[in-house]
Amino acid sequence: MTAIESSCDNLTERLVSLSLSDLLAEIIGEQNSDQNKILATVIDDIDEVKKEIIEIIPVAHHSLASAIHTRKRLLENKPKIIFLEAPEDYEHLIPNLKHCILPVAFQGILTESKNIDIKFLPIISTSVLSEASAEFQAIKYASEHKDTEIVFVDATCNHRTKWYSELIPKEQDLLRIKEISSHTVDLKIGELYPSSEEFLNSLLEKSGMNHFSEWWLEIVENTLLDLSFENYQQIMILIGSVFRRLGNRQEVEILTAKRDEYMWNKIRETLLRTKINPSEAVFICGASHAIKIIDGWGTKGKKSKNKSFANSKWKYGINQSDFLSIDKQFNHLPGITGEVDARWEAIKKEMYKEKPGDYNQLLRKYDIVQHNQLIRWAMNIVKKARSKGYLTSPADSIAIVKITYLLKEIRGRANISKYDLIEAAVTCLEKDDPHLPKIEDLVENIIILNKQGRVGYHALPPLAQDVLNRLSGLKVPRDYKRVKRVLFNLAQQPEYREISNLLWLLKALNVRVVSIVGQKKLGYHENQESWDIYIYKEQNTLLSLAHEGITVEEVFRKRVLKKVDEKSTIIDILTCIRDVLTYLPSDDISLMYLSESLIGRTRDLRFENPLDVYNLTSELLNYFRTLKTGIPHWFKEFIVSAYRSYCQELTSAIDDNSFSTENIATMFSFIFKVESVALSQGATREELEISFKMINNLDLPIGKKAVVLAAESLLNSEKEFELKKVVATTFWNPYMIQSLSDLLTGLIFSTNFAPNILSIIIELLDQCFRLLKEDLLHQWMPQLINTFSELKTEYIAKIANDLKRYYKGFANEISKMSLWYDDDYYTQMIQTRGQTAIQKVDEIIAEKLEEEISTNYISKFITKYNQTLQQFSKFLDLPIDVPSVSSAEYSNSIDTLLRNHPKVIEQIKEMMNIDTSFVERSEAKTINKQTKSNSCPTTDEGKENPIISIIKKYDETQKEVIKLGGL
Amino acid sequence: MSAISITKKEVDTKNKTKSTKKQNSTKKESEVILRLPAEQRYKEELEFLHTKDNYPKPKNWFLSPHMLKIFIVGSNKEDKLGRNIEKKFFGNTNLVERAIVTLSSDRGLLLIGDPGTGKSWLAELLAAGISRNSTLVVQGTAATTEDQIKYSWNIASVIARGQSRETLIPSPIMQSMEFGKLGRFEELTRCTSDVQDSLISILSEKYISIPELDDDNIVYAKEGFNVVATANSRDKGVNELSSALKRRFNFVTIPIVKDSETEKKIITFRIQDLMKKKGLTSKIPTSLLDILLETFSELRIANSATRSDSVKLESALSTAEQISILEDAILQTIFFKGKGSEEALAQSLIGGLTRRLPEDLAMINKFWHSVIQNNSKKSPKWNSFYSEGQKTMKSFQ
Structure with a gap:
């Protein structure tokens, strides 16, 4: 027997509990020579790691076994330097971790870049940390032992993003495009997951498992817990080697190789700089990175230099996370991370001693604790099923517990798995009734452990700290975790005005603060307000703003000013001005910038919706008139310019069929609304009069004609008489009766700027009901009702009141x-x-x-x-x-x-x-x-x-x- | 699956002698018996597993749950048995595990699913592995009475000797109770509800009383007794189980096999088995199997796309149907030389699926002239299948 065959047999012995040798046989075929070749390669990988001077601790993400072995090994060896597979640009965030409750996420946000298309920005890069993870244990060890340095050696967020984006054109991989376009680049520290679907399916089929995380927990994790470090290391390298060599897609391999090169360059540079002996160093990385694939692998590997990319600006911080998010990110079954964390909690005290004792006993105790938990879960499941229509009873709880244990036995598990519980519940409760909800869905909500992390005050970015400081008047403790409801009576408690303003600003920025009572309008002050403030519970909602500025005002200002560019319309700019005046009334600089943007835009006023222009202008004008300082100069200039523009454009607008009667009326409303200001600034009525003259030459539809005459009647009272004539002509001519609605509509629109028209409307309606023959009236009534129903309520309200007054006159008219x-x-x-x-x-x-x-x-x-x-x-x-x-x-x-x-x-x-x-x-x-x-x-x-x-x-x-x- | 019912005589205490004789003559019998029960067919395997079985097992079980699982789903290297145990049930292993653990609890097992999904086969394997006897079967029909579930009387003997345990004819369920075996109840939902409900007291109290007798009038269930029942979810003659009875069963749903690779394995396994029994060594042409699988897959899609039941095919389009169609086709080609296998398959398929005239025929006709015609244009291997199918359909008209 050759050396290779002999060592393969030994390896096979060791591998047999993992069924990897079977797996290899299935994947590469039954030929022994190939199988031996692969095994030989795997043995080489182990040997390379053994030869390497730096001690390599291969880990898997959020793995209890990895966390335990990492902690134990570090305590045994007491290294001087720890190299950790984590993006080096996150290193400066480590001191903030002590203020946080895990799980939290290191986050980098890219908002500006010359290399990446703006439509993909911002890009968010997230690395999650939980306590039951090798990465966190390494960081904790370094924080406890001052003479141990920790260095993050992985490629920066910038590098990764650039490498991702380079892969897209080659691979046309929709997943990658989606990843970039969804603005999230997940950096899974210590990911050990085969990216090849074929490999994964084969793995699961051989083991009879349904999911990779189930395979990992049952086949690998429980085995690793009881092993020595050497065996643990070898098995992890085996897994890493097989997954990397056989189970990865090509583009993933390209990315992994680049990262390997980066990390080893960084390690060599650091060792050179610090002059620390490599034997006193430890490298903690995902098991697939422990495999020598590239030439640059190892302290004696081929040297190269890490390129830096200076064209992108990233901002960093710590954000809240939770177990379910981690499960989702790492393709775990929901609840896996919670389960791992629960088991870590059971042994935490022991593990944090300088010399940890027997944690296995503690884990066994935890299993016993699990029994009581299992009973509670079974009872809750039965209760929930009953509430959803199942005819369940306590006997079903007993059956569920029993079947769960039996499934655990038949599957040879060391501990009860949640999946056994789910299957037991399905077996005992589902009775082939398609109308009832699935038990599987009901159960998941009950048994999945989730915990939300928390970023402590001192680890918060400046913006978040500023907000919390300004909300301190609410007397909420800093570690408050629930939704806070507040009630203000601002008339009696003016000290809350500032807080109120802040809350409105946060709401405008889509931060989760909900206004229950109260509103915010320009120039309007509410006295009673009620709020539900979620930012204490859901920190993310506030932290999402943090990269945009130091204060919320800065963020708001930036967002508002960002909306204004060369292509912005007057409506856009007026809206921004209104928003700035509403939320930041003292921000003169922004106002100045916005006001300057208004210049020269009125020439295109005709192409904008007159109603919006009118409403915004009215709102601003009414507001400025309430101020002591009066109407600012720039607004006056805008008014004059707009007034002139509308006067000039009247003829073409009226002649344009696409311009509705309402729009015409609104233009007139605008003209007459701002006329006093315009005339005071030097404008004259000449242009308006010229427009009227030109309009009179046009053959106008009846509605527009009414509007024009109504407008002219303000300048010339004779026009009112002319209008009445038009009304009468339309009324008395039976061939024109159908255009009565248009006429009426035009008149109603005109009431906005010519209130005197109201009496004509009343008279017209009066005549209609009095004088029109019943059948004609009935014919016209639906049209009339439609006309009224299509009009905006403010128009109807205006005339309805007057109509009611005039109604009394109807009776008199009977005579x-x-x-x-x-x-x-x-x-x-x-x-x-x-x-x-x-x-x-x-x-x-x-x-x-x-x-x-x-x-x-x-x-x-x-x-x-x-x-x-x-x-x-x-x-x-x-x-x-x-x-x-x-x-x-x-x-x-x-x-x-x-x-x-x-x-x-x-x-x-x-x-x-x-x-x-x-x-x-x-x-x-x-x-x-x-x-x-x-x-x-x-x-x-x-x-x-x-x-x-x-x-x-x-x-x-x-x-x-x-x-x-x-x- | 037809049940073979055994009278009291054969499970008498002298059964051991008879069974020994029976064992000796198995070889001879197998030349005569059309279909051996699973415990006979896999006798050697069962005994082998029994010798290797060091796992904990419930009382009176022949194999432990662990070994029983291996018996049903097959073995792999890590089981360290030293030999291969072939897979007999092609389905989700979790399902088998749930079925096994249910039988080791105090609840009965109800296997439910569409026709042809392997429910009865799984029940037979479970009974063979647990009790070494899969023949304690009650076949549920609309005419099934309570007597057939509990007990009845040998009238002639009663007249001659009066009522006693000797003149009582125990049902298969009573026998399984008496000897701590697994009883089977096929097509439970075909029985009327009042007959079904006689199982309630059996599953709860675990005894049957015989009020006609003064002494020895209670038959208690021994350890190892349980009931595995099967029911079709699709059956039009279904009588819904009462909630009291449902409570005493754990339901395990056997889904239709959708994965084509698994389906291929099942069909190959079964056909080879059937051929072996007939002493035939013909190999299944791969192209034939592919045509069959693809046709069925597309038929299922077409069937599920139709909304109205009257337009859908009556057939469940199960794997069992595929097996029978393929078997039919292969036998035709063997016994009637000169007939191509694709042609035989087309005939067999259309003959097998056309149950209602003209509804089923119309549906198949439409399918044939759209999907199959399309396939025949893309690949020549479909040509003879397509044309023979057309001829067969014409002959129906």
């Missing part, structure tokens, strides 16, 4: 029943006589009235009007009590009544307070006629009006009268 006309007759009249018919309409109808009994008209009108009234009242939410009988019946009953007692008409009119002066003339004749043949009794009984007595006498009559009068 003008003479204007009730016959359809055909009227249409014919209009066609033949046109608008002049309007003037003669009264006379014509009066003639008609003489011909027919007026009662018919009254009754018809009342009933028909009621229906119309109903619709309109509903829309405006006005109360009108109308009878529910059919119109025909109602009409007939009233008709009969009135015919029998014509004098009642007068009484009704009196009670309804109707002005019948016009009608009386014609009716008088009719009534007189009837009176002659009237059988209505007259009486000389007292002074009582005979009509009243009639009313009293005839109950039926009385009821109708009461109804009519709305009494």
Whole structure:
């Protein structure tokens, strides 16, 4: 038997518990010679490590065995220098760790770079530390032993990012692109995970495991715990060698090789500089880095120089982390890191002694503790399942515990695994009911241990410290970890005003502070405020700002000013100005910069949304007017410039079909709103007048025409009359009736700058409901309602109030029943006589009235009007009590009544307070006629009006009268 | 899987002698018996594992849970057995572990899943490994009565000698209780609910009382007794288990094998086994297996894409169906020389899957003229399969 074969057999003996030899056979085929070759290479790797002067401790991330062996070895050997596989630009953060509660993450943020496309920035590089990790144990050892130096030797964040980005074009790897574009570059210290999927699947299949972390825990970790350091080292090198040589994708290998070269260069440089003997040094690295692949590996390896990249600026700090985030980052099953940490806690005290004793016994005790924990978990699972619809009972808890132990036995595990518990729960509780939620999902939330780390005050970046200092008025202790609710009454507690301002600023920067009561507007001060402050619990939300500045004001200012560049619109700039005035009112420098940005932009004002321009300008103008200093000069200049621009652009805007009526109205609103300021700064109305002249030559749609006339009416009162003419023309022309909505819309928009228009609107609506034939009105009503519903509420609110006032007048208008006309007759009249018919309409109808009994008209009108009234009242939410009988019946009953007692008409009119002066003339004749043949009794009984007595006498009559009068 | 029921005589105390005789004649019987139960077929393996078994085991179990697992899912080097134990059940090992540990607890095991997923086979293997007897089976049907679950009477003997333990005919479940064995209940959900519920007291109290007798009227279950039941999730004749009965079972769902590599292994294993039994040594052409697997895979996709049940194929498209179709095709090519294997496969497939006319035929027709036609354009190995399929479908019309 050759030496290699002999050593392979020995190796196979050692490997057999890990099934690696089987695995090798599966991967490389059944041929022994290949298998032996691989094993021979692995043996060489072990030998290289043994030959190397520096002691190499190969580790795996967040591994209990690695943490234990690292701690023990360091205590045994007491090295003078520890080289740790960690980015060297994180080294300066070590002193801050003492203020933190693990897990936390070293973080680097790249905000500016000449090499990386800005769309990928900022890039965040994260390295997580937990207590049960070799890396942290190394750092802790160095902090405890002052004569031991610790040096981070891995490539900087800059290097890694550059190497990642170089790999992308070659590999077209979407994962990599996603990694960069998601702005996170995960630096997994001590990662030992095969990147080849084929390798991983093969590994899991052979071992019967479902997940790599399960394989690691069951096959490797538990074995390593009981071994000596030498055996531990050899096994880790074996794993590292197999994973690196057989289980890695090519691009991962390229990156790993570059990092190896970097680390060994750094190690050699440091040894040269410090003149420390390599035998007194220790190198702690991931097991795959302990393998000699490159020429530069080892203290005697080929030397080269590490390039530095100066074009990128990174900022560093410590951030909060938690176990679940670590699990996610390292592709663990959820709960693995929590489990490792729990086991470390069980042996921590022993391990932190200068000479740690038997920790295995403590771990066994922990297993016993786990039994009680298992029972609690089983009970909680059963309880939760029951709450979700499963018919569970305590018997199921017993069954779950029993099955968990049985699964542990059959799988040959040393300890209960959470996965055994999950499978036991599924086996005992799931009963093939597709309507119930899966047990697996319910269980995970119960059994997974998670812990959130904490960055202590002294380790916080300046911005976070500043915020906490400024919030100290809330009397919250520095180690507060919960959500803080605060209530302010700023009128009585003005000392909280500063805190309030700070909280609003944080909210504007998307930091997690939630305003429950209160609001922040320009020039507006709230007295009552209530907040939920999450920054004590979720430090990340505040720490995410830290790289942008020293204070929140600085961050806010930077963000606001960043929004302004050559391509910014006026709206953008005005918005920034408003924001600065709202949140940083004393920031004159920013205001100056923003105000200068406004210059020269008004030439493109037409292309911006006039409504936004108007709203922002109004808001700012109203605000400046409240200040003692008044309107600043630069704003006045802007107003003048904008005023002139709008005046000039009016004609083209109105002529542009894409420019809506509302936009036109808003332009006029702007013009008239700022006119006083503009005129005081030297502008004149000339341009506006010229624009009006030019506009008048255009053939405008009715809505825009109304707006223009409304605007002109402010300069020239005759235009109001012209507007009324337009309104009347549109109204009385049955072919134009459909454009009434546009007209009305235009008028309503105009009320913004011309309040006098309101009376025209009221009049128009009044006429519509009074005069339009029912069927026309019904046709038009939906359009009208749509028009109103599409208008903004502020417009509706404005006119609705006035409409309500004018409603009372509607009842009075009933009297003008003479204007009730016959359809055909009227249409014919209009066609033949046109608008002049309007003037003669009264006379014509009066003639008609003489011909027919007026009662018919009254009754018809009342009933028909009621229906119309109903619709309109509903829309405006006005109360009108109308009878529910059919119109025909109602009409007939009233008709009969009135015919029998014509004098009642007068009484009704009196009670309804109707002005019948016009009608009386014609009716008088009719009534007189009837009176002659009237059988209505007259009486000389007292002074009582005979009509009243009639009313009293005839109950039926009385009821109708009461109804009519709305009494 | 058809059950072979054994009368009381064969499990009498003199069984040992008879079983010895039986062992001696196994070789002869195997030439006659169509299908040996698993404990007979893998007898040598079971005995070998038994000799190597140093693991803790529940009372009355022939193999420990650890060895039983190896018996079912196969061995590897780290088991250090010195020989290979072949894999008999191709599925998730976790599933097998859960089934085994359930049987060692006080709850019964209910294997549930689609038809043809290997539930009965797993139940048989478990019974063979635990009790060395997989024949204590109750077959559930709509006509199953409580007598068949508990006990019945030999009427002639009762008339002659009156009621006694001698004239009682114990059911397979009662026998398994008496001797501490694993009882099997196939297609539990096909029985009516009131018949199913007779299992409740058996699984809870672990005894059956015989009220007709004055003495010796309780049969207590010995250690090692348990019940493994199977049920189809798809069956239209299903009677839902009561919650009381569900509580006494642990459910283990056997999924359909979706991984094509595993499915290939299963089919190869089973076909080779079937061929061996028939004394045939024909090898399965790889291309034939690939065509079959690909066709089934695409059929499953097409079937699941249809929303209406009336348009879906009635067949479950299980691995068992594939095995039977392939077996049919291979036998055709062996016994009817001149017929190509692809042609035989096409005939067998369409014949096997067309259960409802015209619904199934319409679906297969559509599938054939879209997917299979497409495949035949891409690769010539599909040509004869495609054309024979068309002919077969025409013959149905």
